[in-house]
Amino acid sequence: MRLIFLGPPGAGKGTQAQILQERFGTKQISTGDILRENRSKGTELGKTAEKFMLSGALVPDEVIIKMIEAELDKFRGGFIMDGFPRTVAQAEAFDAMLQSKNLNLDGVVLFEADRPTLFTRLTARWTNPRTGKTYNSITNPPRVAGIDDEDGGALVQREDDKPETVNKRLDVYERQTAPLIDYYRATGKLVEVNALAPVSAVTEEIVAKTGAKAAS
Ligand code: AP5
Numbered sequence: 001m002r003l004i005f006l007g008p009p010g011a012g013k014g015t016q017a018q019i020l021q022e023r024f025g026t027k028q029i030s031t032g033d034i035l036r037e038n039r040s041k042g043t044e045l046g047k048t049a050e051k052f053m054l055s056g057a058l059v060p061d062e063v064i065i066k067m068i069e070a071e072l073d074k075f076r077g078g079f080i081m082d083g084f085p086r087t088v089a090q091a092e093a094f095d096a097m098l099q100s101k102n103l104n105l106d107g108v109v110l111f112e113a114d115r116p117t118l119f120t121r122l123t124a125r126w127t128n129p130r131t132g133k134t135y136n137s138i139t140n141p142p143r144v145a146g147i148d149d150e151d152g153g154a155l156v157q158r159e160d161d162k163p164e165t166v167n168k169r170l171d172v173y174e175r176q177t178a179p180l181i182d183y184y185r186a187t188g189k190l191v192e193v194n195a196l197a198p199v200s201a202v203t204e205e206i207v208a209k210t211g212a213k214a215a216s
Pocket of ligand 1: 007008009010011012013014015016031032033035052053054056057058059060064082083084085086090121122124125126134135136137139140160169195196197198199202
């Protein structure tokens, strides 16, 4: 399966991509996670991305496109793009990339949720920096506050989940990423899911609407 997960910050793209990766083995490619890993390692890419990410802005298209080109070759068999493309320029570059490698996209999943819910989800999110697993202190708390249920290590809050940065990220989504809804609707590959439903219900809606299954 080759899928794109499209939707605003906090809609649950990462949560669902991790579940489908575990269930079907389809690789999650999260541009946000790759950038955060580069920042923690102090690479040139990480240094370039840092100021954009901390302010809630998008990292420049040319940086992201180059990064995806390098990732795509590793996962030609299947992937879930989580957080890419995010601008029309990225989508056009991605189309060209897929075409040059003779790869088809199976679907684009649009996660629909209202802004007050997204704001609450993000400002209450806690993440395991070692595995990427997320919790939510309101909707999905860990058994012990601040501690991961699985590895027992500390959970952290993302720097860009501060209320003022969350508002900026939601504005950036509406201005720069939401135009992709029409872009992909025109291809006939867009399906919409209700991202306000419980996590397991969202998963089942994605599976039903995309026909997601394990690679044979
Ligand atoms: P990125 O890391 O991609 O962040 P994002 O798109 O803003 O998405 P989030 O990770 O915040 O949300 P999500 O939809 O994955 O929600 P989650 O599953 O965690 O990007 C960060 C930054 O990197 C960008 O601002 C930009 O600077 C840069 N960047 C990345 N990609 C880029 C690109 N292509 N171009 C340019 N710049 C780029 O869930 C959120 C919370 O809700 C969690 O607590 C979770 O437990 C909870 N939750 C999830 N689903 C449910 C549910 N159904 N019910 C109740 N709670 C739920």
